[in-house]
Amino acid sequence: MFPNINRRLAPVLCLLAVVFLTSTPGQALEAITDRIVVLTFDDSVKSHYTVVRPILKKHGFGATFFITEGWDFATNKEHYMTWEQIAELHRDGFEIGNHTRDHKGLNAKNPEALKKQLAQLPEQLEAINRRCEEHGIPRPVSYAYPGNGTHPDAYPILKAAGIKFARRGGAPEFEYTEGKGFAYEPGADHPLLLPTAGDARPAWEFKDFKRAVDQAKFGRISILQFHGVPDIAHPWVATKKEEFEKFMAYLFENHFKVIALRDLEKYVDPDAIPENPEAIIKERQKAVADGKLEPYFKSLATEGEGPPGFPNTLAAKTAALLKLMPIVDLQLKTPEDVELRKGIVYGRGSGRELELDLYTPRKEKEKPVPGLIFIHGGAWRGGKRSDYHYYGVKFAEAGYVVATISYRLLKEAPFPAAVEDAKCAVRWMRSHAAELGVDPDRIGVAGGSAGGHLAMMLGFSSDVPELEGNGGHAGISSRVQAVVNLYGPADLTTPFGIHSRLVKDFLGGRTFDQAPEVYRQASPLSHLTPDDPPVFIIHGTIDDTVPIAQADLLANRLQELEIPFRYDRLEGWPHALDIAKVTNDRVRKAMLEFFAEHLGQ
Ligand SMILES: [Zn+2]
Numbered sequence: 001m002f003p004n005i006n007r008r009l010a011p012v013l014c015l016l017a018v019v020f021l022t023s024t025p026g027q028a029l030e031a032i033t034d035r036i037v038v039l040t041f042d043d044s045v046k047s048h049y050t051v052v053r054p055i056l057k058k059h060g061f062g063a064t065f066f067i068t069e070g071w072d073f074a075t076n077k078e079h080y081m082t083w084e085q086i087a088e089l090h091r092d093g094f095e096i097g098n099h100t101r102d103h104k105g106l107n108a109k110n111p112e113a114l115k116k117q118l119a120q121l122p123e124q125l126e127a128i129n130r131r132c133e134e135h136g137i138p139r140p141v142s143y144a145y146p147g148n149g150t151h152p153d154a155y156p157i158l159k160a161a162g163i164k165f166a167r168r169g170g171a172p173e174f175e176y177t178e179g180k181g182f183a184y185e186p187g188a189d190h191p192l193l194l195p196t197a198g199d200a201r202p203a204w205e206f207k208d209f210k211r212a213v214d215q216a217k218f219g220r221i222s223i224l225q226f227h228g229v230p231d232i233a234h235p236w237v238a239t240k241k242e243e244f245e246k247f248m249a250y251l252f253e254n255h256f257k258v259i260a261l262r263d264l265e266k267y268v269d270p271d272a273i274p275e276n277p278e279a280i281i282k283e284r285q286k287a288v289a290d291g292k293l294e295p296y297f298k299s300l301a302t303e304g305e306g307p308p309g310f311p312n313t314l315a316a317k318t319a320a321l322l323k324l325m326p327i328v329d330l331q332l333k334t335p336e337d338v339e340l341r342k343g344i345v346y347g348r349g350s351g352r353e354l355e356l357d358l359y360t361p362r363k364e365k366e367k368p369v370p371g372l373i374f375i376h377g378g379a380w381r382g383g384k385r386s387d388y389h390y391y392g393v394k395f396a397e398a399g400y401v402v403a404t405i406s407y408r409l410l411k412e413a414p415f416p417a418a419v420e421d422a423k424c425a426v427r428w429m430r431s432h433a434a435e436l437g438v439d440p441d442r443i444g445v446a447g448g449s450a451g452g453h454l455a456m457m458l459g460f461s462s463d464v465p466e467l468e469g470n471g472g473h474a475g476i477s478s479r480v481q482a483v484v485n486l487y488g489p490a491d492l493t494t495p496f497g498i499h500s501r502l503v504k505d506f507l508g509g510r511t512f513d514q515a516p517e518v519y520r521q522a523s524p525l526s527h528l529t530p531d532d533p534p535v536f537i538i539h540g541t542i543d544d545t546v547p548i549a550q551a552d553l554l555a556n557r558l559q560e561l562e563i564p565f566r567y568d569r570l571e572g573w574p575h576a577l578d579i580a581k582v583t584n585d586r587v588r589k590a591m592l593e594f595f596a597e598h599l600g601q
Contacts, residue, residue, distance in 0.1 A: 008124055018579050019505065022159070023197070027268055029266065029268065029269065029496065029499060029546040030266045030267050030544060030548075031267075031539055031543055031545075031547040031548065032186060032219050032220075032221060032267050032268075032541070032547055032548070032549055033139060033257070033542050033548070034216060034217035034218075034548075034571070035213075035216050035217065035254065035255060035256040035257060036216055036221045036222070036256070036259065036267070037213050037216050037221070037222045037223075037224060037251060037256050037257070037258050037259070038184075038221060038222070038223040038224065038258075038259055038261050038263070038264065039056070039063035039064070039226070039258055039259075039260070039470070040060060040063065040064045040065075040066060040097070040144060040167060040196075040223065040224065040225050040226065040261060041063060041064070041065045041066065041101065041226045041227070042066045042068075042080050042099060042101070042225060042226070042227050043066070043068055043070070043146055043227055043228070043233075043234065044065070044066075044067050044068055044069070044073055044080050044081050044086065044099075045079065045080065045227060045228035045229075045230075045231050045233070045234075046077075046078065046079050046080055046081055046228070046348065047082070047228045047229045047230055047231065047241075048065055048081060048089070048228070048229070048579070049081045049085040049086075049088070049089065049231045051230075051241055051244070052226075052244070053089060053092065053094075053130060054231050055245060056091065056094070056248070056250050058283075059248055059251070059252045059258070060305070060440070061248070061252075061258035062093070062094065062258055062259040062260040062263055063094050063095070063194040063258070063260055064094070064095040064096075064097045064260040064262065065086070065094055065095070065096055065098065066097040066142075066143075066167075067086055067091055067095065067096055067099055067100035067128060067417070068099035068100055068101065068102070068103045068128070068146065069101050069102065069127070069128070069131075070099075070100070070101070070102050070103025070104075070146070071103065071233065076233070078232075078461040079228075079231070079232050079233040080143070081133050083131060083134075084135070085259060085406050086135065086137070087135040087136060087137055090135075090136070090137045090138075093259065093263060095140075095142060095260035095262050095263075096137045096138075096140055096529055097140050097141075097143060097144060097250065097261060097262075098125055098128045098129065098140040098142070098143045098144075098161075098163065099128070099143070099144050099146055100121070100124035100125060100127075100146050101124050101127035101128055102124060102127065103125075103146040103147070104117060104120060104121070104124050104146055104406040104505065105117070105145065105146040105147035105148075105149035106118065106121070106149045106150060106151040107149025109148055110262070111248030111313040112288040113389055114151065117571035118151065118153050118154060118157065121157045121158075122157055122160070122161060125143070125157075125161045126161070127159075127161075129161070139162055140162045140163070141162060141163060141165065141262050142163065142164065142165045142166070142167070142260070142261040142262050143158055143161075143163045143165070143166040143167070143192075144166070144167045144168075144225075145166065145167070145168050145169070146172075148168050148169030148171060148196075149174065149298040150168045150193060150482075154166075154192070154195075155190075155192045158192055159192070162267065163192070164262070164270040165191050165261050165262065165270060166191070166193065166262055167190070167194045167195075167196060167223060167225070167261060167266075168193055168194065168195060168196065168598070169181065169195075169199055169200065169225065170182070170195065170196045170198070170199050171282065172285065173195070173281060173284045173285055173288055174225075174288065176199075179198065179199040179200065179201040179204060179208065180198065180199075180208075180211070180212075181195050181196045181197045181198060181199060181212070182195050182196070182197060182215065182284050183197045183212075183215035183220035183221060183222040184197070184220060184221045184222070184223050185219070185220050185224070185280060186219065186220075186221065186267065186268040186273060186365035186398075186434075186495065186549070187268075187272070187279065187453055187494050187495055187549075188274055188277075188279070188280035189274070189280055190274060190277035191264075191268065191270045191271075191273070192318075193277055194223055194261075195223065196223055196225040197213070197216075197223055197224060198211065198212025198213070198222070198224050198225070199224075199225040199237075200224070200225065200226045200227070200239045201236070201237060201239075202235065202236070202237075202238050202239070202240070204239065204243070205601045206243075206246060206247075206250075206515065209247045209537035210250070212224060213250070213251065213256065216256070217299070217541075218299065218300075218548075218549070218552040219547065219548060219549025219552050219553070221264070221267070223261070223325065226239055226244075227239070229241055229244045234330055242374070251453045254327075255311065255502060262362070265444050268495060269462075269495050269498075269499055272495045272499075274496065298442070298471060299569060300552065300555040300556065300567055300569075301402060301555075301558060301567050301568070301569035302565075302566045302568070303566065303567065303568035303569070304569045305571070306568065306570040306571060306573065306583065306586060307583060307586065308540055308572065309540070309541075309542065309570065309572020309573045310365050310542065310572050310573070310574065311542070311572070312542055312544075312574075313542060313543075313544050313574040313575070314404035316542075316573070316574045320573060320579075320580070325580050325581075325582075326580070326581040326582070327579055327580060327581060327585045328578075328579060328580070328581050329390065329556065330387070330389065330390055331389070331578075332389065332390050332393055333395065334359075334393055335393065336362070337361065337362050337363060337397065338359055338360070338361060338362065338393055338396040338397060339359070339360045339361075339362050340357065340358070340359055340392070340393075341358045341360070341448040342357045342358065343355045343357070344356050344357070344358055344403075346403075346405070346424060346425050346428035346429075346472070347413075347421065347424035347427075347428060347472035347473065348472055349408045349413070349417060349420065349421050349424070349471050350367070350405075350408060350412055350413050350417070350468070354405075354406060354407065354408070354421055354424065354425075354471060355403040355405075355406050356384075356385065356403045356425060356428075357385055357386070357389075357392060357403070357404045358401070358402070358403050358436075359392040359393060359395070359396035359402040359403075359404075360396060360401050360402075360436070360437070361396050361397070361399055361400075361401070363399075363521055365437045367439075368417070368433065368437055368439035368440075368442075368541070368573060369400060369401055369437060369438060369439065369442075369601060370401075370439055370442035370443065370444060370481075370595065370599035370600065370601050371400065371401045371403070371433070371436065371438035371439070371442070371443045371444070372395055372400045372401070372402045372403070372404075372443070372444050372445070372446065372595070373394075373402075373403050373404075373405060373422075373425055373426060373429065373443065373444070373445045373446075373458075373480075374388040374391050374402060374403070374405070374445075374446050374451070375388075375405060375407070375445065375446070375447030375448075375451035375452075375454045375455055375488075376388050376402045376405075376420055376447070376448070376451050377403065377447065377448040377449030377450045377451040377452065377488075377576075378404075378409075378450055378451075378504070379449070379450050379502045379506075380409060380410050380415075380418055380450040380453075380505075380506045381409050381410045381411060381502070381505070381506075383450070383451075384406065384407065385404040385405055385406045385408075386404070388404040388451075389404065390584075391404070391446070391588075392404045394588060395438065395592075397599070398592055399601055400595070401436050401437060402601060403425060403429060403436045405422065405425045407421035407422055407425075407454070408421055410505055410506055411469055414505070414506060414507060414509075415508065415522050416467050416469070416506050416521075416522070417469075418450075418454055419454060419458075419461070419467050419469075419522075420459045420467065420468065420469025420470075420471060421455045421469070421471060422445075422455075422457065422458055423458060423462075423467065423468055423469065423471075423478035424469060424471035424472055424473065424478075426443060426445070426458060426477075426478040426479075426480060427472070427474075427476040427477070427478050428472065428473055429443055429554050430443065430476050430477065430478075431472075431473045431476045436595075441481070442481055442599040442600060443480050443481055443482060443599075444481060444482035444483070444484070444595050444598070445459065445480045445482070445483055445484070446483075446485075446486065446591065446598050447484070447485070447486065447488060448486035448487060448488065448576065448578065449486070449487055449545070449546065449575065449576070450488065450506075451486070451488065452484075452485040452486045452488020452489075452588060453485075453488040453489050453490075453524060454488075454489055455483050455484065455485055455488065456483060456485050456488060456524030456535070456554075457522075457527070458478065458480050458483065459480055459483035459524070459525070459532055459533050459535060460483075460524045460525075460527040460528045460529070460532050462477065462478055462479035462480070463527075463529075464521075464527060467521075473480050479533075480533055481533050481598060481599060482533050482534050482535075482536075482594065482595060482598040482599055483533055483535045483536070484533070484536045484538070484591055484594065484595075485536070485537050485538070485551075485554070486536075486537060486538045486539075486578060486587070487538065487539045487540065487543055487545075487546050487548075487575055487576070488524075488546065489503070489546050489550050489575065490523070490524050490525045490550045490551070490553060490554040491523045491524070491525040491526070491550060491553055491554075492507075492519045492522050492523045492549070493512070493516070493519045493520055493523055493526070494549070494553070496546075496547055496550065497512075497519060497523070498511075498512040498519070499500065502584050503519075506522070507519065507522055510529045513531070518565065524554075525554060525557060527579045528557055528558070528561060528563070529561070530561045530562060530563060532561075532563055533563075533598070534563065534564040534565060534566075534594070534598045535554070535558055535563065535564075535565045535566075535599075536556055536565065536566045536568075536590070536591060537551050537554055537565065537566070537567045537568070537569075537580055538568045538570070538577075538578070538587050538590075538596040539551035539567075539568075539569060539570065540570045540571075540572070540573030540574050541569065541570065541571050541572060541573065542572055542573065542574050543573075543574055543576040543577075544574070544575065545574075546575060548569070551567070552571065555567045564598075566590065566594055568586075568587065568590060570583065
């Protein structure tokens with residue numbers, strides 16, 4: 001493949017090729033990694049300037065200061081910042097957010113009074129906007145509901161005023177007095193109704209703070225709300241300086257990414273509105289009432305801690321380049337005890353033959369063995385079946401009959417061609433089971449990235465006849481009995497899928513708005529039903545090609561439907577993580593256990 005390049009360097013180049021080929025071009029959203037925290041400070045308190053500012057600057061943290069001219073802001077400059085100090089916060093790089101001129105909430109019980117509050121909102125916002133303009137501060141794009149009183153009729157008003165993100169308190173899931181809340185779940189929470197994960201109070205202890213920030217994982221982002229440090233004018237929400245320093249030191253020492261509210265735009269699309277923003281709030285209220293908070297605070301990961309990872313993909317790539325991270329031998333010599341037959345035709349697609357490579361243990365088999373199908377990745381547009389030569393050899397050595405398949409890539413035909421071809425390969429293996437020495441009732445599938453997506457489609461959509469295609473072996477079931485999904489996308493109807501150019505290309509150039517039903521049809525998750533086979537998910541938390549949230553979403557659904565699953569959630573590992581020897585060894589061993597358990601080898 002790289003004739004002029006040193007053989008030892010070739011695998012590294014392959015890794016880079018895999019990582020680059022599968023990276024989304026354009027202004028794709030960044031992956032929501034664990035430990036992202038948004039800091040917000042309300043009410044223009046003097047100590048934001050005198051105490052908070054130097055501490056945040058020391059750590060290099062971002063933050064949003066929500067400015068209001070409420071109470072005696074105009075005259076009491078002992079307790080409230082001056083506009084010049086606010087402008088300096090902006091010049092320091094912090095965000096200035098809008099908290100209304102008079103700290104006007106939307107909390108009236110009486111509908112007439114509420115109507116009046118809503119009617120006043122535009123001028124309340126505009127007054128702060130004008131002040132910002134006077135002081136060279138950009139027009140705020142973030143808003144905090146004063147007194148945390150919210151109302152859906154405020155959304156169009158906020159939108160019209162240029163607000164992209166609006167923060168509420170921890171209520172209604174928790175009582176205001178508790179200062180507790182849930183982390184923001186992108187995709188489920190409305191961008192103009194972002195929950196506070198923790199609202200600091202004088203009685204707050206370190207564990208209360210930790211409870212709030214430790215929710216910042218599994219695709220969730222913790223938004224914290226502080227008032228003064230200290231807060232002389234509002235002592236019921238004050239934080240002591242020593243406490244605050246301890247909190248910030250914890251974030252710093254544990255490598256949290258600490259950002260302003262406006263920075264959310266790097267991770268989420270503020271225009272992607274969940275279908276029913278009330279649903280997530282109801283779900284959490286029920287969890288609080290039932291005392292079942294585990295799904296929010298505990299990982300669904302099942303495999304325990306993995307090998308030490310990296311802070312980001314670039315660091316992992318650099319380690320590979322510098323040979324600090326050994327890579328698996330992709331050109332592994334086929335051993336004596338494995339028979340490799342290349343280029344077997346398994347079906348037809350777009351008028352041509354579809355091929356696979358077959359790895360069979362040479363040892364005489366007493367009885368049929370399980371069959372495995374491996375599906376390579378490459379963003380549905382690249383990659384080749386020999387990318388999985390290594391797995392072919394290793395699993396044949398372990399006694400399986402293994403096929404690595406080629407399928408139509410999107411330059412030849414878009415979705416559902418690749419799905420049809422993968423299904424055809426299963427039908428081929430099942431119809432040739434006797435001659436292959438395969439037990440037709442024990443066929444497993446594994447794939448990485450786009451291949452993981454196809455593996456899941458095999459697992460979850462065997463009951464969708466319109467996805468079978470007509471590549472051959474009609475009338476034979478394409479159902480599989482076990483699925484391994486290595487960092488594949490499970491739900492293309494999420495903001496990740498909707499905004500990915502690769503996904504759009506894969507679906508024939510159609511946007512979600514043009515063809516939502518195609519996005520659903522192409523999403524493994526939308527086909528998942530309780531009778532589907534066991535799944536093993538392997539995904540790295542710093543994956544910036546397919547976000548870890550995709551795996552978390554899948555694990556959540558599998559748990560809800562009570563489908564057996566394993567989940568190796570590898571902290572600090574990027575996309576294509578199994579190219580590293582240390583993770584490949586771990587993952588292969590776990591896959592062998594998984595197949596042994598569910599296919600009985
Ligand atoms: Zn306030």
